[in-house]
Amino acid sequence: MVTNQASIKRDGVQDWVSLRATAVIIALFSFYMTWFFISTPQITYEVWRELFAGLGMKVFTLAALISVMLHVRIGLWQVLTDYVKPAGLRASLQYVLNLIAFAYVAVGLFVLWGV
């Protein structure tokens, strides 16, 4: 058990908790953005840029993107293990998809950096 917890290998309980913990952050970010689009009468470039210029929103956006990366790591793994049986193909797909998920975070970080 100790070696289990200390290793980077995941287990079912960890996946279960991570999926829900990240889902809450992504949902809150989605609700906030929905509220922004509904409540802002005229979205101009200045308003749009201003939204992501604040430190709080930078942290919130990055947290949402990292949550997406962790969420799809588990979710896409669940889908792939059910539908893609050859281990080599599945591993390759997971590798590429996780790389795309990482790219989302990296793009987000550099965009937020420049705003």
Added chain:
Amino acid sequence: MINEFPTGYNRHEIVKKQRPVNLQLNTISFPPSAISSILHRVTGVAMFFALIFVIWAWAVSVSSPQGFADVQQLMGGVIGKVVAIGTVSALTYHVLGGIRHGIMDMGHWEELESGNLSAQIVIGLWIVLTIAIGVVLW
């Protein structure tokens, strides 16, 4: 009893024999809970790929006034509208299904009847919200 199985069979052979196999999908009727599960997966995978467009549009639109104008023009076109409505609709289903999962985690709607009813409500709510989103965004 030392041996529960008829002589001449081993345990594995018996298990194999007792399992009917029916994978002809068009003859299986899916209960609402199964449709809900499939929709949750489909919308999740769809959103993962839609993020390529969403994050690109976001990155371009905050980078410069010109980029903002370009994205605004794109979102005013048919392709932009279809992608936007599709993505928001997928997100809506995934969140509704996620909330249903959260309620099930707390021990509710776990019976056959309540599970199917909650699935029907989620799917119904999603269809209504998608129509509303379509009207607003078009």
